[in-house]
Amino acid sequence: xxxxxxxxSATIIFDISKEENFPDWYGEICRVAELAEIRYxxxxxxxxxxxxxxxxxxxxxLYEAALQRKSHLPxxxxxxIPESNLRKEAQHVEGFTPEVFWIEEIGEGQKLEERxxxxxxxxxxxxxxxxxxxxxxxxxxLKRYQRCSVFRSEVKSTRPFLRGRExxxxxxxxxxxxxxxxxxxxxxxxxTTKELVTGAFGIPVMVFRRTAWNKFPGAVDTFAADTIMxxxxxxQLPSTHDLGDNFSKAFDIKYLDxxxxxxxxxxxxxxPAISRIYGAMISIxxxxxxxxxxxxxxxxxxxxxxxxxxxxxxxxMEYCREIExxxxxxxxxxxxxxxxETPGWKYNYWEMKGVPIRVEAGPRDVKxxxxxxxxxxxxxxxxxxxANLAEQVKNLxxxxxxxxSSIADAKFEGLVVDADSIGLIDDALSKSRIARVxxxxxxxxxxxxxxxxxxxxxGEVRGTRIDVEDKPEGVCVICGKPATVVVYVSRLSx
Amino acid sequence: xxxxxxxxSATIIFDISKEENFPDWYGEICRVAELAEIRYxxxxxxxxxxxxxxxxxxxxxLYEAALQRKSHLPxxxxxxIPESNLRKEAQHVEGFTPEVFWIEEIGEGQKLEERxxxxxxxxxxxxxxxxxxxxxxxxxxLKRYQRCSVFRSEVKSTRPFLRGRExxxxxxxxxxxxxxxxxxxxxxxxxTTKELVTGAFGIPVMVFRRTAWNKFPGAVDTFAADTIMxxxxxxQLPSTHDLGDNFSKAFDIKYLDxxxxxxxxxxxxxxPAISRIYGAMISIxxxxxxxxxxxxxxxxxxxxxxxxxxxxxxxxMEYCREIExxxxxxxxxxxxxxxxETPGWKYNYWEMKGVPIRVEAGPRDVKxxxxxxxxxxxxxxxxxxxANLAEQVKNLxxxxxxxxSSIADAKFEGLVVDADSIGLIDDALSKSRIARVxxxxxxxxxxxxxxxxxxxxxGEVRGTRIDVEDKPEGVCVICGKPATVVVYVSRLSx
Numbered sequence: 001x002x003x004x005x006x007x008x009s010a011t012i013i014f015d016i017s018k019e020e021n022f023p024d025w026y027g028e029i030c031r032v033a034e035l036a037e038i039r040y041x042x043x044x045x046x047x048x049x050x051x052x053x054x055x056x057x058x059x060x061x062l063y064e065a066a067l068q069r070k071s072h073l074p075x076x077x078x079x080x081i082p083e084s085n086l087r088k089e090a091q092h093v094e095g096f097t098p099e100v101f102w103i104e105e106i107g108e109g110q111k112l113e114e115r116x117x118x119x120x121x122x123x124x125x126x127x128x129x130x131x132x133x134x135x136x137x138x139x140x141x142l143k144r145y146q147r148c149s150v151f152r153s154e155v156k157s158t159r160p161f162l163r164g165r166e167x168x169x170x171x172x173x174x175x176x177x178x179x180x181x182x183x184x185x186x187x188x189x190x191x192t193t194k195e196l197v198t199g200a201f202g203i204p205v206m207v208f209r210r211t212a213w214n215k216f217p218g219a220v221d222t223f224a225a226d227t228i229m230x231x232x233x234x235x236q237l238p239s240t241h242d243l244g245d246n247f248s249k250a251f252d253i254k255y256l257d258x259x260x261x262x263x264x265x266x267x268x269x270x271x272p273a274i275s276r277i278y279g280a281m282i283s284i285x286x287x288x289x290x291x292x293x294x295x296x297x298x299x300x301x302x303x304x305x306x307x308x309x310x311x312x313x314x315x316x317m318e319y320c321r322e323i324e325x326x327x328x329x330x331x332x333x334x335x336x337x338x339x340x341e342t343p344g345w346k347y348n349y350w351e352m353k354g355v356p357i358r359v360e361a362g363p364r365d366v367k368x369x370x371x372x373x374x375x376x377x378x379x380x381x382x383x384x385x386x387a388n389l390a391e392q393v394k395n396l397x398x399x400x401x402x403x404x405s406s407i408a409d410a411k412f413e414g415l416v417v418d419a420d421s422i423g424l425i426d427d428a429l430s431k432s433r434i435a436r437v438x439x440x441x442x443x444x445x446x447x448x449x450x451x452x453x454x455x456x457x458x459g460e461v462r463g464t465r466i467d468v469e470d471k472p473e474g475v476c477v478i479c480g481k482p483a484t485v486v487v488y489v490s491r492l493s494x
Numbered sequence: 495x496x497x498x499x500x501x502x503s504a505t506i507i508f509d510i511s512k513e514e515n516f517p518d519w520y521g522e523i524c525r526v527a528e529l530a531e532i533r534y535x536x537x538x539x540x541x542x543x544x545x546x547x548x549x550x551x552x553x554x555x556l557y558e559a560a561l562q563r564k565s566h567l568p569x570x571x572x573x574x575i576p577e578s579n580l581r582k583e584a585q586h587v588e589g590f591t592p593e594v595f596w597i598e599e600i601g602e603g604q605k606l607e608e609r610x611x612x613x614x615x616x617x618x619x620x621x622x623x624x625x626x627x628x629x630x631x632x633x634x635x636l637k638r639y640q641r642c643s644v645f646r647s648e649v650k651s652t653r654p655f656l657r658g659r660e661x662x663x664x665x666x667x668x669x670x671x672x673x674x675x676x677x678x679x680x681x682x683x684x685x686t687t688k689e690l691v692t693g694a695f696g697i698p699v700m701v702f703r704r705t706a707w708n709k710f711p712g713a714v715d716t717f718a719a720d721t722i723m724x725x726x727x728x729x730q731l732p733s734t735h736d737l738g739d740n741f742s743k744a745f746d747i748k749y750l751d752x753x754x755x756x757x758x759x760x761x762x763x764x765x766p767a768i769s770r771i772y773g774a775m776i777s778i779x780x781x782x783x784x785x786x787x788x789x790x791x792x793x794x795x796x797x798x799x800x801x802x803x804x805x806x807x808x809x810x811m812e813y814c815r816e817i818e819x820x821x822x823x824x825x826x827x828x829x830x831x832x833x834x835e836t837p838g839w840k841y842n843y844w845e846m847k848g849v850p851i852r853v854e855a856g857p858r859d860v861k862x863x864x865x866x867x868x869x870x871x872x873x874x875x876x877x878x879x880x881a882n883l884a885e886q887v888k889n890l891x892x893x894x895x896x897x898x899s900s901i902a903d904a905k906f907e908g909l910v911v912d913a914d915s916i917g918l919i920d921d922a923l924s925k926s927r928i929a930r931v932x933x934x935x936x937x938x939x940x941x942x943x944x945x946x947x948x949x950x951x952x953g954e955v956r957g958t959r960i961d962v963e964d965k966p967e968g969v970c971v972i973c974g975k976p977a978t979v980v981v982y983v984s985r986l987s988x
Contacts, residue, residue: 037623041579042610045572047623050638053568074547078539078660079573079612079643080595085535098601101574103612106647107592116536118573118597118612129531129541144544149573153600166572 012345014290014352018283022231026159026283033291033353035282036160044158044165051353052161052278054299056168059274060147062200062297063170066192072143072172077125079148080116085124089250095217096120099152118151123218123243123269126173127251134265136256137177141185145172145270161279162235162493169273175253175265182242182266186223189240189270190466193225196272197237200296201281202405203227204412205237206488208463211442211450216269220244226462226490228415229283232432233493234462237280238272282354285404291354292377294404295397300335302327302393303355305346307362319366323359323389330390351376356400357393377403416488420477425489426457434490435459438483440476449478459489506839508784508846512777516725520653520777527785527847529776530654538652538659545847546655546772548793550662553768554641556694556791557664560686566637566666571619573642574610579618583744589711590614593646612645617712617737617763620667621745628759630750631671635679639666639764655773656729656987663767669747669759676736676760680717683734683764684960687719690766691731694790695775696899697721698906699731700928700982702957705936705944710763714738720956720984722909723777726926727987728956731774732766776848779898785848786871788898789891794829796821796887797849799840801856813860817853817883824884845870850894851887871897910982914971919983920951928984929953932977934970943972953983 014032018025030036035052048056064074080103087093101118105111119125126144134142147170158164172189176182190207197203205225215222216239224239245264248254253265285292295301304324308316320336327334335355337346343360350358358374360381365371369386373393377400384392417428419435428435437453440446442464450461464470470486508526512519524530529546542550558568574597581587595612599605613619620638628636641664652658666683670676684701691697699719709716710733718733739758742748747759779786789795798818802810814830821828829849831840837854844852852868854875859865863880867887871894878886911922913929922929931947934940936958944955958964964980 037626039626040572040619040623042572042574042576045574047572047620048570050567050569053570057568073544074551075544076542076547076662078534078536078541079645080536080539080660082536100601101597101610102599103595103597104599105596107594110647116595125534126541129534132531132533151573153604166574168570 012348012352014348015288017288018230018286022229022283025230025286025288029282029286029290029352030160038160044154044163046160046164048168048275051299055293055297056274056278058297058299059196059201059278060168060170063192063196063272063274064145064147066196067145067170067172070143070188070192071141072145072174074146075144076146076148077119077122077129079119081119081122081125083115083117085128086117088124089218089247092123092218092247096152099154101151101153119148120150120152121271122146122148122150122171123173123247127247127253127267130173130175131252131254134175134253134255137258140175140177140255140265141181142175143172143185144174145170159279161275161282164275167273168275169271172270174268174270175248176267177255177257177263177265179244179266182244182268185268186221186240186242189238189268190223190225192270193238193240193272197225197227197277198405200294201277202294202401202408203237203277203281203284204405204409206462206465207467208488209442209466210239210463211446211461211487212444213447213450214461214463216241218243218246218250220246223466224463227280227284228412228434228490229280229493231493232415232491234434234460234490235276235280235493237277238270240270241268243267243269284408286354289379290352292404293354293356294401295356296401298333298354298356300333300355301397302332302334302357302359303346303350304334304336304359304361305343305350306336306338307343307360312363315366316361316363320359320361323361323371323386327390327393330394332390332393347374351379357396359393375400377407419489420474422453422456422477425453425459425477429457429459429489429491432491434488436470437461437477437487437489438472438474439485439487440479440481441484442487449476452478453489457489458491460492462488462490506842506846508842509782511782512724512780516723516777519724519780519782523776523780523784523846524654532654536659538648538657540654540658542662542769545793549787549791550768550772552791552793553690553695553772554662554664557686557690557766557768558639558641560690561639561664561666564637564682564686565635566639566668568640569638570640570642571613571616571623573613575613575616575619577609577611579622580611582618583712583741586617586712586741586744590646593648595645595647613642614644614646615763615765616640616642616644616665617667617741618745621741621747621761624667624669625746625748628669628747628749631752634669634671634749634759635675636669637666637679638668639664653773655769655776658769661767662769663765666764668762668764669742670761671749671751671757671759673738673760676738676762679762680715680734680736683732683762684717684719686764687732687734687766691719691721691771692899694788695771696788696895696902697731697771697775697778698899698903700956700959701961702982703936703960704733704957705940705955705981706938707941707944708955708957710735712737712740712744714740717960718957721774721778722906722928722984723774723987725987726909726985728928728954728984729770729774729987731771732764734764735762737761737763778902780848783873784846786898787848787850788895789850790895792827792848792850794827794849795891796826796828796851796853797840797844798828798830798853798855799837799844800830800832801837801854806857809860810855810857814853814855817855817865817880821884821887824888826884826887841868845873851890853883853887869894871901913983914968916947916950916971919947919953919971923951923953923983923985926985928982930964931955931971931981931983932966932968933979933981934973934975935978936981943970946972947983951983952985954986956982956984
């Protein structure tokens with residue numbers, strides 16, 4: 001048995017520099033912490049394993065609770081969409097068709113009359129039914145969402161959680177009487193992003209209005225939160241779309257107003273991709289020893305490691321079970337690790353897995369009615385009294401989450417650098433910074449300047465900030481026309 | 495406004511005899527209570543609307559909690575399975591291939607190297623990975639489940655929830671060192687079925703060992719719970735499968751035992767179809783006025799209807815909000831209906847929707863610090879004190895669930911009729927009864943006798959009961975050989 005222990009022990013220590021070699025760090029932590037299985041054998045499709053799925057389920061639950069508090073109700077549409085639906089909105093079909101998985105055949109050679117798409121997003125599944133459901137002004141606003149997986153045949157290289165051909169998300173689809181109602185919903189969605197992505201998951205973001213050439217296909221306007229990965233590249237987190245009446249006209253979503261006149265409705269949609277947020281979250285909080293999961297979304301918030309020799313096993317285990325049960329009663333997710341391994345092996349294992357708090361308890365702790373609490377975020381121990389342990393653990397959980405947020409915020413600050421020339425943009429990007437750039441316009445006419453930036457620096461124009469006030473000064477860094485906006489340029493991740 | 499009210503009022507009263515015309519009742523309640531949308535336009539695919547999905551989500555949560563208590567962990571595999579995986583177990587491929595949806599093409603004409611199946615069930619997705627994960631006896635038992643939708647191109651006619659081409663389920667896949675371990679898991683699964691389907695959802699069941707010709711494709715043995723629909727036909731609810739080492743040999747799932755020798759593992763799988771259980775649940779508990787949802791899984795357990803004239807609106811609404819908040823605090827799912835409709839319209843609406851408890855409160859109730867509680871199950875009111883309302887509501891909820899269970903049990907009893915001739919079987923089935931029949935064998939040699947029963951009576955041999963002790967007497971009702979088993983014969987629903 002002791003031979004087995006040593007063998008296991010040797011395999012569990014994780015030590016990779018996240019800052020110096022982020023891609024390696026990410027790939028290895030997904031494998032060692034058993035987050036995703038990359039050997040499934042279909043490009044871009046990866047099974048999600050318990051340790052990641054349990055956190056993603058908590059993230060889904062928090063998101064669903066927030067949406068329901070804001071008067072959205074859940075529904076679930078089929079995974080398949082008839083091809084004719086998909087072709088109803090011209091820009092939308094152009095945007096998504098290249099990535100669609102098609103079903104043409106059932107069983108042994110039975111052809112379908114019409115091809116079915118695996119949903120890449122569900123506007124074209126849902127809106128024909130909205131046309132049937134929305135009749136009168138009394139039916140509005142209609143606020144619904146679904147939790148499901150979607151399918152896009154990404155041409156870019158895939159990576160577990162961050163970019164896959166099947167990913168997990170919530171999509172909310174809403175209908176309003178007025179354009180103002182729709183715009184207010186977009187703002188509410190951005191608040192929800194802040195509340196969850198930044199508040200609950202501790203991920204700092206910048207919020208952008210996207211450029212005309214980088215909007216959701218068919219939308220009037222797209223707003224999205226970007227965060228910055230450890231390698232200095234940005235990644236898009238939830239986006240929300242002002243669809244205006246583009247889709248209601250394509251799908252005939254009309255209502256009778258208070259004066260009995262027919263009006264086209266206005267629409268929005270919002271799509272937090274939970275699997276992608278999870279990928280960003282572990283990247284941002286992790287350190288060279290492995291994961292550091294926020295207390296709020298850790299599958300196990302506390303792991304108890306009993307420390308005993310054969311003569312003290314019974315009394316220590318009894319003490320640990322008592323702690324386990326008191327924590328469970330207080331609603332803490334706890335795991336008592338009584339596996340046949342050494343305490344040291346268990347320490348390494350759970351540190352790599354990112355459990356926020358470890359309780360260590362041995363014979364002396366039993367005697368003194370105390371316990372040792374180990375914090376994963378700062379790798380430090382403190383000895384605490386056994387009384388009120390649950391309350392102490394919960395308070396410590398809050399402290400840990402605040403600390404993880406602060407660490408992430410501190411890294412995030414100072415990443416933005418002013419750049420009013422191509423040389424300065426290039427310089428900022430080469431130092432893994434984000435360039436803040438005077439620019440002509442994010443309306444369609446600005447596309448050329450954006451492409452020049454990309455050709456010369458590899459950077460992407462992410463849009464204009466709506467969470468800070470930026471006053472444009474000087475001239476567009478490319479065309480020399482007066483700058484009407486300030487845009488942010490960065491390397492794009494995944 | 496009052497014209498609108500009258501118009502709405504006229505449309506909401508539901509009154510169809512469930513016993514006399516069950517198919518009409520079922521179709522209409524799905525439409526009127528807004529449970530499913532049958533106009534989606536792809537045969538067998540129906541969007542699930544908030545009122546059904548909210549209950550199904552609660553059912554999923556209860557199921558997941560039970561599985562996790564029994565040491566299963568969640569995971570999630572891709573929706574698509576490579577064709578070569580599907581072809582690895584001969585009986586399995588024969589059973590499922592005729593129903594598979596195939597993906598051959600991506601985007602604009604890009605052919606895949608290998609076709610992908612939409613999962614009809616996930617053995618062939620999961621087990622190749624189990625072959626990688628299971629190495630040593632220390633890895634076992636391996637108990638995992640996933641919550642997802644599956645796809646089968648049913649040839650039978652479809653019906654919302656009861657039989658669809660995409661349905662919602664949990665599938666649990668487990669690996670054991672010994673055959674005994676696998677058999678014990680099968681028994682645990684049947685306990686879980688009893689605990690949830692009968693205990694929490696109030697659906698009476700009979701538990702069968704299926705005949706050799708009606709097993710899960712590739713299984714050694716299949717056990718399943720059947721319930722009886724209002725039209726006297728049976729419907730299969732969760733089934734659990736003893737896979738023996740059939741799949742571990744096909745997929746090469748081996749482990750090193752304590753003596754360092756290589757052994758094939760034994761496996762089980764279990765598949766509660768939540769959408770189907772929901773369909774059976776509403777069918778069994780509903781009455782001629784609509785749904786009757788158990789308190790345990792109703793989206794709203796309580797609806798509050800304020801009763802006021804313009805001069806009393808403020809004081810009544812204040813009182814109702816206080817009740818709402820005290821119920822919420824106690825963890826009751828409650829909805830305060832302040833829509834611009836008459837109380838009578840709201841009564842009809844929520845009775846049709848099946849909300850278990852209605853609180854009615856008017857000015858007199860405010861004055862007397864009381865509330866009227868209306869029970870949907872027996873359509874009766876009682877006036878109760880405002881103090882301890884939450885506790886009274888919870889207790890009443892328990893009483894309602896017990897009552898719904900008793901009503902269902904009472905109908906269930908007496909449905910089984912002894913029948914030792916074709917004439918008696920035919921007679922039982924024509925009276926919407928289940929025939930209890932002496933039979934030669936449910937091993938493969940019994941197939942002929944089973945087919946004769948089907949040809950002559952339209953009845954299906956459901957297998958032998960494992961939840962009651964049946965002693966075979968006399969001879970097989972068809973071939974006249976000595977009866978070795980007692981089987982149950984019934985008409986099959988959906």
